Amino acid sequence: MAGIKVKAKLKGGVVKVKAMVKHEMMTYNMAEKKTGSRDNANFITHLSATVNGETVLDMSTSQFLSKNPIFKFQFKGIGKKGDKIEMLAVDLKGKTYKGKGKIK
Amino acid sequence: MERRKFLSMTLGALALAVVPASVRAEDYRKSKPAVWTAHTVDDAIKAMYGSTALTMEGVKLKAPDVASNGGAIPVDFSTDKDVKTIAVFQDANPEAAVLVVETNKYSVNNYSIKIKMAKSGTITIVAEGKDGKLYAAKKTLDVALGGCEG
Numbered sequence: 001m002a003g004i005k006v007k008a009k010l011k012g013g014v015v016k017v018k019a020m021v022k023h024e025m026m027t028y029n030m031a032e033k034k035t036g037s038r039d040n041a042n043f044i045t046h047l048s049a050t051v052n053g054e055t056v057l058d059m060s061t062s063q064f065l066s067k068n069p070i071f072k073f074q075f076k077g078i079g080k081k082g083d084k085i086e087m088l089a090v091d092l093k094g095k096t097y098k099g100k101g102k103i104k
Numbered sequence: 105m106e107r108r109k110f111l112s113m114t115l116g117a118l119a120l121a122v123v124p125a126s127v128r129a130e131d132y133r134k135s136k137p138a139v140w141t142a143h144t145v146d147d148a149i150k151a152m153y154g155s156t157a158l159t160m161e162g163v164k165l166k167a168p169d170v171a172s173n174g175g176a177i178p179v180d181f182s183t184d185k186d187v188k189t190i191a192v193f194q195d196a197n198p199e200a201a202v203l204v205v206e207t208n209k210y211s212v213n214n215y216s217i218k219i220k221m222a223k224s225g226t227i228t229i230v231a232e233g234k235d236g237k238l239y240a241a242k243k244t245l246d247v248a249l250g251g252c253e254g
Binding site: 014025027028029045046051054055056057058059060061063064065066067069070071072073074075076077 | 131132140175194197198201203204205206208209210211212214215216217218219220221222
């Protein structure tokens with residue numbers, strides 16, 4: 001199952017999140033070399049995170065993130081221990097990837 | 105089998121229902137497509153922000169001087185300024201843009217990501233301040249082994 005691993009930790013009022021999206025992140029050049037067609041390129045184009053229905057991360061991305069990219073980001077003013085953080089990624093082909101984590 | 109089908113359909117429907125509410129604050133790939141196809145950093149910054157007048161302060165950028173593996177180069181960036189968006193560019197790959205973050209009221213603007221670079225080059229971080237200034241930081245690094253496989 002494709003998905004996102006999410007780890008979140010609350011410390012000093014700031015929630016620090018570490019997330020990994022399992023994704024090939026195929027660039028146009030790689031696709032051309034490996035499969036002969038640039039159309040086979042596929043990568044995460046958008047990543048977001050929400051806590052209690054509020055967006056805490058909103059990121060548009062390109063093919064130049066590493067394979068299985070890791071994102072670390074921080075937020076404050078929302079979320080307490082035990083709250084769920086939900087992440088959603090969309091790739092170029094429109095497939096969605098989801099992940100959930102608890103703030104520790 | 106029936107049940108499985110039903111479950112996957114329900115999940116699919118849920119996913120569709122969730123997307124508009126949580127994701128589409130602004131998708132810069134849709135609203136500014138030119139950013140993502142620009143071949144040089146200057147062109148990409150211009151497409152994104154309409155100007156290339158950068159103020160070289162207020163943004164911290166951390167990346168290794170020499171990256172042994174261009175397939176996953178750790179890049180940390182942060183800013184204390186009050187910013188609307190932060191964008192990451194580099195000049196080693198066919199296109200310049202790597203990502204654009206839209207900040208929100210909860211954001212602590214401190215991020216770590218891993219990027220690919222095909223060869224040695226310069227990473228540029230641009231943070232669009234709410235005061236209209238473009239705060240930026242650059243870092244040039246050597247890449248020992250290219251990460252885009254040609």
